[in-house]
Amino acid sequence: MKGKLVSVEGLDGAGKTLLVEGLAEKIRQRGIPVTVIREPGGSEVSERIRGVLLDPQNEAMASTTEALLYLAARAQLVAEVIQPALEAGKFLLCDRFTDSTLAYQGGGRGLDRDMLAALNLMAADGVVPDRTILLDIDPQLGRQRRLAGRGEVMEDRLESESMAFYQRVRESYLEIARQEPRRVYLVDAEKSPAAVLARAWEIVEGVLDSGKG
Numbered sequence: 001m002k003g004k005l006v007s008v009e010g011l012d013g014a015g016k017t018l019l020v021e022g023l024a025e026k027i028r029q030r031g032i033p034v035t036v037i038r039e040p041g042g043s044e045v046s047e048r049i050r051g052v053l054l055d056p057q058n059e060a061m062a063s064t065t066e067a068l069l070y071l072a073a074r075a076q077l078v079a080e081v082i083q084p085a086l087e088a089g090k091f092l093l094c095d096r097f098t099d100s101t102l103a104y105q106g107g108g109r110g111l112d113r114d115m116l117a118a119l120n121l122m123a124a125d126g127v128v129p130d131r132t133i134l135l136d137i138d139p140q141l142g143r144q145r146r147l148a149g150r151g152e153v154m155e156d157r158l159e160s161e162s163m164a165f166y167q168r169v170r171e172s173y174l175e176i177a178r179q180e181p182r183r184v185y186l187v188d189a190e191k192s193p194a195a196v197l198a199r200a201w202e203i204v205e206g207v208l209d210s211g212k213g
Contacts, residue, residue: 003086004207005127007097008200009173010135011166012159013142014189015196019135020095022197023204027091032208035085039096040073043080049073054156061157063109067116070101071123078125086127091208098124099132099176099184104158107172108165130207133200134177135189139166142189 006023008016020036027034040050052058053069074097085092098120106113137145140163147155177184185203187196 003090005092005129007094007129007132009099011137011142013146014135014137016095019200020093024093026201032091034091036093040070042077045076046073056157067105071119075123103169103172108169131203132184133203134184134186136186137189139163
C-alpha cells in the first residue's frame with residue numbers, strides 16, 4: 001500500500017514545528033509509524049543547502065538563485081527520503097513542501113508562479129501531499145511570536161524580511177487554499193496551540209482513516 005504525506009505550511013512564527021511534533025505524537029499513539037521531515041533539509045545534502053539559504057551573510061542572493069536552491073534541496077529530499085518512504089507504505093509529516101515555493105518565491109519574491117509550479121513538479125517527482133494544513137496568522141503576530149521564542153538568536157535571512165514581504169506570502173498562501181480546497185485545509189494559527197492541534201488532528205485522522213482497508 002502506498003504511504004501518505006501530510007504537509008504543514010504557513011508563515012514563520014505560525015507554529016508549524018510545534019504542530020508537527022504534536023501530530024507525530026498522536027499518530028504514534030495510534031500505533032502508526034511516522035517519519036517527520038522538514039524543508040529545506042531532511043537529508044545530508046538538503047541540510048547543507050539549507051545552511052546556504054538561511055545564512056544572513058548571503059543577503060546578495062538573487063531571487064532566482066534562492067528558488068533553485070530550494071528546489072534542489074527538495075529534489076534530493078524526495079529522491080532520498082520521501083519516495084522510498086511512500087513506496088514502503090509509511091506515513092510522512094513534512095514541515096513545508098511545494099506550497100512554500102509558490103508562496104515565498106512566487107508571492108513574496110514575485111517570480112513567475114507557472115514557472116515555479118512546473119519546476120515544483122520536477123523537483124517533487126510528481127509527489128503531491130494527500131493533505132496540506134495551512135496555518136494562517138497575521139504576519140506581525142507571527143514575527144512577535146518568533147522573536148519571543150528565539151531569545152538572543154539572530155534571525156535568519158528569510159526571517160529578517162519586511163512585513164510587506166510576509167503579507168505577500170500570506171496572500172499567496174490564501175490564494176493556494178482557495179484554488180485547492182480539497183487538499184489545503186486552512187487553520188487559524190492565532191488560536192491556542194491546543195485548539196490548533198485539535199483541528200489539525202481532525203484533518204490528519206481523515207487521512208489515516210482513508211488508508212484503512
